[in-house]
Amino acid sequence: MAQTPSPDNLVQSIDYTPPRKNWLDNVPPEFRLGNFSYPAKAGELESFFGYEGAKEWSPMDEDWQLPENWQEIIYEGFRERLEKYRSLKVFMDICVRCGACADKCHYFIGSGDPKNMPVLRAELLRSIYRKDFTTVGKILGRLNGGRALTQDVLKEWFMYFYQCTECRRCSLFCPYGIDTAEITMMARELMNLLGIQTNWIMGPVTNCFNVGNHLGIPPHTFKDIVDFMVDDIEDITGKRIEVPLNKKGADILFVTPSGDYFADPGTYTFMGYLMLFHELGLDYTMSTYAAEGGNFGLFTSQEAMKRLNAKIYAEAERLGVNWILGGECGHMWRVLHQYMDTMNGPADFLSVPRNPITGTVFHNAKSTGMVHITEFTADLIKNNVLTLDPSRNDNKVVTYHDSCNPSRGMGLLEEPRYVLNNVCNQFFEMPEQTIREQTFCCGSGAGLNNDEFTEMRMRGGMPRANAVKHVHDKHGVNMLSCVCAIDRAALPPLMNYWVPGVDVTGVHELVANALVMRGEKERETDLRGEPLPGKED
Amino acid sequence: MNAPQDQFREYLRRHRDKIVHNWLDAAMASYPEDTVSFLKRQKDRFANPVGATLSRELDNIFEELLSESSTQQLPQSVDAVVRVRAVQDFSPSQALQVFTVLKDVLRRQLDRPVRENGWQAQYREFEDKVDQLCMLAFDIYVKCKEQLWELKARQAQDRVSYLLRKYVGTDGSNNPAGSGSGAGGDISGE
Numbered sequence: 001m002a003q004t005p006s007p008d009n010l011v012q013s014i015d016y017t018p019p020r021k022n023w024l025d026n027v028p029p030e031f032r033l034g035n036f037s038y039p040a041k042a043g044e045l046e047s048f049f050g051y052e053g054a055k056e057w058s059p060m061d062e063d064w065q066l067p068e069n070w071q072e073i074i075y076e077g078f079r080e081r082l083e084k085y086r087s088l089k090v091f092m093d094i095c096v097r098c099g100a101c102a103d104k105c106h107y108f109i110g111s112g113d114p115k116n117m118p119v120l121r122a123e124l125l126r127s128i129y130r131k132d133f134t135t136v137g138k139i140l141g142r143l144n145g146g147r148a149l150t151q152d153v154l155k156e157w158f159m160y161f162y163q164c165t166e167c168r169r170c171s172l173f174c175p176y177g178i179d180t181a182e183i184t185m186m187a188r189e190l191m192n193l194l195g196i197q198t199n200w201i202m203g204p205v206t207n208c209f210n211v212g213n214h215l216g217i218p219p220h221t222f223k224d225i226v227d228f229m230v231d232d233i234e235d236i237t238g239k240r241i242e243v244p245l246n247k248k249g250a251d252i253l254f255v256t257p258s259g260d261y262f263a264d265p266g267t268y269t270f271m272g273y274l275m276l277f278h279e280l281g282l283d284y285t286m287s288t289y290a291a292e293g294g295n296f297g298l299f300t301s302q303e304a305m306k307r308l309n310a311k312i313y314a315e316a317e318r319l320g321v322n323w324i325l326g327g328e329c330g331h332m333w334r335v336l337h338q339y340m341d342t343m344n345g346p347a348d349f350l351s352v353p354r355n356p357i358t359g360t361v362f363h364n365a366k367s368t369g370m371v372h373i374t375e376f377t378a379d380l381i382k383n384n385v386l387t388l389d390p391s392r393n394d395n396k397v398v399t400y401h402d403s404c405n406p407s408r409g410m411g412l413l414e415e416p417r418y419v420l421n422n423v424c425n426q427f428f429e430m431p432e433q434t435i436r437e438q439t440f441c442c443g444s445g446a447g448l449n450n451d452e453f454t455e456m457r458m459r460g461g462m463p464r465a466n467a468v469k470h471v472h473d474k475h476g477v478n479m480l481s482c483v484c485a486i487d488r489a490a491l492p493p494l495m496n497y498w499v500p501g502v503d504v505t506g507v508h509e510l511v512a513n514a515l516v517m518r519g520e521k522e523r524e525t526d527l528r529g530e531p532l533p534g535k536e537d
Numbered sequence: 538m539n540a541p542q543d544q545f546r547e548y549l550r551r552h553r554d555k556i557v558h559n560w561l562d563a564a565m566a567s568y569p570e571d572t573v574s575f576l577k578r579q580k581d582r583f584a585n586p587v588g589a590t591l592s593r594e595l596d597n598i599f600e601e602l603l604s605e606s607s608t609q610q611l612p613q614s615v616d617a618v619v620r621v622r623a624v625q626d627f628s629p630s631q632a633l634q635v636f637t638v639l640k641d642v643l644r645r646q647l648d649r650p651v652r653e654n655g656w657q658a659q660y661r662e663f664e665d666k667v668d669q670l671c672m673l674a675f676d677i678y679v680k681c682k683e684q685l686w687e688l689k690a691r692q693a694q695d696r697v698s699y700l701l702r703k704y705v706g707t708d709g710s711n712n713p714a715g716s717g718s719g720a721g722g723d724i725s726g727e
Contacts, residue, residue, distance in 0.1 A: 102575075103579060103584065108572075109585065109587065110586075111625055111626060112569070112572040112587060112626075113569070113626060114569050114571040117571070215697070224703075225699070225703070228699075228703045262697050263696050263699060264698045267698075267699040433583050434583050451693055452689075454689040454692065455685055455689075459624045462587075462621070463584075463586055466582075466583060466586040467583055470583070493688045493691075493692060496688060497684060497688065498620070
């Protein structure tokens with residue numbers, strides 16, 4: 001007769017260790033509400049990519065209703081890209097799986113899921129490459145780390161390449177310089193060929209293309225919003241300012257992410273730009289056609305990125321400006337800095353950017369004709385052009401989050417800090433292994449800042465929040481500054497969950513608080529309508 | 538005087554490091570093997586916030602259990618652990634297993650000394666404390682989830698907060714979750 005085990009025996013027999021499996025024996029990942037981004041609408045795929053046969057589907061479906069020849073489509077797409085991009089071929093071949101990148105991904109660190117180790121995430125694609133695109137792989141197959149392309153593999157791609165924020169922190173540690181973000185981009189491009197795409201990316205792409213910005217705000221509404229801001233600025237400063245829109249012959253075209261004009265706290269940063277430009281008497285214009293600095297095409301395909309980016313140069317040429325000034329945005333700067341020139345350039349109709357106030361020539365921006373606003377403002381401060389009263393920010397104890405793309409993607413490290421140190425008196429850095437080139441991503445880049453993905457983002461943003469918590473506890477930091485619109489949308493909920501008591505701001509909101517404008521009234525509040533230090537009663 | 542109680546606690550204190558070490562091992566075993574080696578190996582708390590939080594806070598929690606009455610440190614430490622587990626890929630019961638495994642660890646460590654010294658009553662009492670710890674963790678877990686749902690629900694509005702304020706007239710002041718929406722309607726100029 002079988003003996004009934006005692007409770008003690010039962011408890012002791014429980015093994016909490018998950019079963020060890022070779023990752024190649026892929027188990028299709030479990031999609032459940034909350035751990036994936038919703039798929040794109042079929043209509044948007046059709047209208048933008050001319051994609052035929054797009055279906056409404058859910059990642060939770062067992063059968064993804066792929067086209068009959070889907071493997072062929074992927075193989076062809078892969079082959080084409082391997083030929084087109086030498087870098088992709090090198091990245092596929094060169095990895096020796098040393099593991100230097102393995103523990104550098106914020107999504108791995110926060111989730112503990114090994115498939116978020118960049119090396120393993122890349123292997124999801126590389127295993128297909130090995131089996132079907134290398135001679136050794138064709139012969140040795142699995143022994144060479146290759147595997148067949150099945151629907152389950154595709155499901156893994158969707159799960160994990162949409163947990164990569166393309167922040168490139170892992171690339172920093174790769175001895176071969178493999179750009180894992182570009183591997184993610186390629187994997188997403190391949191999935192895009194099958195209409196596997198997310199709604200939060202595809203919606204903004206079509207809105208941006210058809211109307212001019214992510215939300216699809218039409219020109220007259222854009223003007224309305226700017227007018228609202230002008231009213232707000234007048235209330236705070238007593239100064240009525242002009243904001244030129246679509247002005248032909250202006251010296252400068254100003255382009256910024258649309259998040260800055262419809263969502264707090266980005267709106268205060270936007271007001272900051274307007275106040276600064278007015279104070280300088282800058283001959284600039286904004287465009288209602290190129291009303292979006294962000295480029296969600298970067299998260300879909302090179303073709304989409306190029307089409308959206310083209311609007312900036314087209315509008316610069318139409319308006320006849322001399323150069324372009326870009327606002328505080330993250331991935332916008334990756335596109336502008338690394339792809340724009342070869343993708344839609346050369347911009348031979350533009351001049352080498354020259355600050356009309358200080359005379360500084362931005363030789364670094366000679367080829368693209370685009371200057372980052374913190375480079376511009378740092379130059380103004382360096383030349384003593386601005387009257388600043390940093391004590392107006394004395395109720396803010398500030399730290400700075402290096403947004404991934406400006407820091408790692410274009411080396412913008414000193415300028416924002418120089419500006420911050422001139423506009424506020426209390427500034428503290430987070431630990432060095434979490435800032436500058438080593439900055440931890442907000443967890444929301446590359447199109448992951450959608451509502452349904454919130455919980456996942458709390459994992460991905462955990463390492464960033466952890467470093468903020470450190471300076472919050474140690475120095476009383478209550479304001480997290482950044483130069484990215486996605487950050488400004490993503491960091492407030494992240495702070496709310498991990499570090500309550502820390503608010504989020506753009507750098508130019510702090511600039512505008514400190515900026516003493518000629519003829520302004522005595523300010524009582526900051527841009528948020530909160531009392532300035534000493535004016536609390 | 539409560540001699541057996543003192544002796545029992547003294548025993549726990551003497552073996553504290555081993556118990557906490559075993560507890561941490563059992564807690565970390567809920568992660569895949571490749572992850573466990575990282576969680577244990579990487580000592581930099583900024584490079585490994587999950588490992589650092591677990592090792593720091595389980596130690597704090599055990600210290601609280603050892604003391605006669607717990608302090609404010611206990612809910613803070615439990616919150617730190619649960620906050621992490623609540624956003625990771627665990628079911629609710631798996632997430633809180635990190636606390637229930639302590640009973641298993643204690644049983645293994647204490648089985649013989651309890652029998653030999655007749656500490657059954659003290660042991661049960663201590664287990665009751667662990668049960669209370671689990672209940673506290675459950676409350677905090679639900680609170681974390683509620684906060685996440687709240688954040689999720691607010692996000693759609695926060696994303697277009699300026700437009701709502703100007704066109705619809707909501708000022709965000711009824712927004713308990715929106716740390717980024719400090720502005721009231723008073724700057725609206727309306």
